[in-house]
Amino acid sequence: METADTVIVGGGVIGCATAYYLAGRGLRVVLCERRALAAEASGANAGMVGASGGLPGRTLLHTRKSIELLAQAEEELGQPIEFVRGGRFMLAHSPAQWTAVQDFAATRRREGIDVELLSGPDARRLEPLLGPSVVGAAHAPGDGHVNPFLLTHAYAAAAKRHGAEIRTGVTVTALDMSGGRVSGVRTQTGGIAAATVVLAAGAWSAELMARLGVSLPVRPGRGQMLVTDVLPPLSRRVLRAPALGIRQDVRGHLLIGSTVEDVGFDRGVTLPTLARFCQVAAGIMPVLRTARILRAWSGFRPMTPDSLAIIDTVPGATGLVLATGHSRSGVSYGPVTGWLVAQLVADGKTQLPLTPFRLDRFAAPAAISAAAGSRTGSVTDGHTHH
Amino acid sequence: MAERSRSVIVCRCENVTIGEIADVLEVGARTFDEIKRVTRAGMGICQGRTCECVVTDLLVEDGRVAPEEIVSRSVRPPVRPITLEVLAASEPDAPRLPDEA
Numbered sequence: 001m002e003t004a005d006t007v008i009v010g011g012g013v014i015g016c017a018t019a020y021y022l023a024g025r026g027l028r029v030v031l032c033e034r035r036a037l038a039a040e041a042s043g044a045n046a047g048m049v050g051a052s053g054g055l056p057g058r059t060l061l062h063t064r065k066s067i068e069l070l071a072q073a074e075e076e077l078g079q080p081i082e083f084v085r086g087g088r089f090m091l092a093h094s095p096a097q098w099t100a101v102q103d104f105a106a107t108r109r110r111e112g113i114d115v116e117l118l119s120g121p122d123a124r125r126l127e128p129l130l131g132p133s134v135v136g137a138a139h140a141p142g143d144g145h146v147n148p149f150l151l152t153h154a155y156a157a158a159a160k161r162h163g164a165e166i167r168t169g170v171t172v173t174a175l176d177m178s179g180g181r182v183s184g185v186r187t188q189t190g191g192i193a194a195a196t197v198v199l200a201a202g203a204w205s206a207e208l209m210a211r212l213g214v215s216l217p218v219r220p221g222r223g224q225m226l227v228t229d230v231l232p233p234l235s236r237r238v239l240r241a242p243a244l245g246i247r248q249d250v251r252g253h254l255l256i257g258s259t260v261e262d263v264g265f266d267r268g269v270t271l272p273t274l275a276r277f278c279q280v281a282a283g284i285m286p287v288l289r290t291a292r293i294l295r296a297w298s299g300f301r302p303m304t305p306d307s308l309a310i311i312d313t314v315p316g317a318t319g320l321v322l323a324t325g326h327s328r329s330g331v332s333y334g335p336v337t338g339w340l341v342a343q344l345v346a347d348g349k350t351q352l353p354l355t356p357f358r359l360d361r362f363a364a365p366a367a368i369s370a371a372a373g374s375r376t377g378s379v380t381d382g383h384t385h386h
Numbered sequence: 387m388a389e390r391s392r393s394v395i396v397c398r399c400e401n402v403t404i405g406e407i408a409d410v411l412e413v414g415a416r417t418f419d420e421i422k423r424v425t426r427a428g429m430g431i432c433q434g435r436t437c438e439c440v441v442t443d444l445l446v447e448d449g450r451v452a453p454e455e456i457v458s459r460s461v462r463p464p465v466r467p468i469t470l471e472v473l474a475a476s477e478p479d480a481p482r483l484p485d486e487a
Contacts, residue, residue, distance in 0.1 A: 036420045043423055149423040157413070168414055229431055229467060243485040253429075259483065269463060275477030278470040280486070289474075292467035295433060 010200035012042035017338025023162035044299020050143025056107035066336035086236030088143035182319035221303035225257030399430020
């Protein structure tokens with residue numbers, strides 16, 4: 001049986017970023033992706049990133065580190081990723097939304113993230129194409145957007161240059177366990193023995209864990225999106241209203257979305273939802289009315305109950321690291337997740353606390369039963385808690 | 387593939403050349419969608435209608451994918467480009483999205 005230091009399950013942005021950082025630490029990494037890199041949620045999103053998107057009091061530290069790492073990645077990876085740091089507007093179109101936007105600005109500023117409040121007229125001075133119904137906006141100048149396909153592939157290519165093997169079309173069918181330790185993975189083409197397995201399979205992570213008797217609280221959340229034909233440059237900013245996000249890519253296409261729907265793995269798109277996107281988008285930016293839609297699609301976000309990722313070891317399964325459940329923010333947290341998981345695996349501790357991402361924060365304890373593997377002597381809990 | 391043909395454009399919408407496609411085949415792309423994600427072939431206004439044949443020919447000619455294993459490009463609505471205002475008008479009673487205040 002072939003061996004590796006670490007097997008990574010999943011070739012999305014999380015898996016590929018982890019492969020990059022781990023291979024950079026000199027570990028022998030094999031990444032197994034059942035379809036293709038960025039074939040799922042990592043290839044279905046609008047690429048919005050930024051420090052302001054974290055959860056106040058919990059993960060703003062992480063989102064800020066993540067965008068710093070992303071800015072560095074552009075240079076380090078040596079391939080274009082189309083990272084545009086043009087800022088984000090959180091738009092308010094009603095008094096209630098304006099209150100929420102003020103709170104957004106205050107909570108971020110309190111933790112050192114630059115967010116300013118703009119009145120409607122001031123917002124439109126900076127973004128002249130905003131519709132007349134805008135009441136105000138919170139402006140986070142440090143946020144931005146990136147091409148998630150290019151980012152995922154760039155991480156993978158750089159990981160390969162550091163000796164990692166990136167295998168697509170390889171389905172991991174099971175995680176191998178022996179005496180409370182993970183011993184590798186099984187695929188349709190044979191097994192790979194490894195001391196560490198990182199599970200970064202997004203909405204499909206729960207399936208693999210279920211086979212170990214662990215109930216992982218990650219469910220598919222379908223998100224619909226549409227893309228328009230190329231338009232002249234309208235804005236470099238990410239525009240977010242509570243129900244909709246809009247951003248323009250470097251070629252001029254606009255990405256508009258999204259939803260979170262509990263429909264299992266149904267890949268369809270629905271007309272009323274897409275029509276509502278168009279109605280709301282036209283209110284946000286009236287010139288978009290005549291933009292032509294080229295494509296609509298859906299993707300499955302790995303949703304957790306609190307929309308925060310699960311980055312943790314698993315009691316009773318030494319050597320298994322979960323890096324999944326990134327809900328709606330996988331691209332934003334991708335860089336810092338890879339960076340932290342590499343530390344967890346290589347050093348046994350992380351430079352930022354993983355407290356917000358612990359598996360045991362969920363009500364129902366999720367651990368390998370005593371029958372399946374030893375739970376007691378797990379010396380390697382893995383990381384220190386700050 | 388002959389060097390001189392590398393600059394031939396395959397996807398006219400996004401100006402993707404034979405050379406760019408050959409390069410991604412080298413690093414493992416085996417389906418139209420995989421080629422599309424990295425080269426942008428098929429992301430333009432015709433959404434791959436024009437270039438799918440040529441890309442498929444290149445895949446078969448390359449030899450790493452057997453003809454019977456070729457996977458078609460994924461096709462999504464709309465069938466042809468439609469403006470936001472037309473799509474908006476088609477469902478005047480569309481329910482509000484969950485996060486709309």
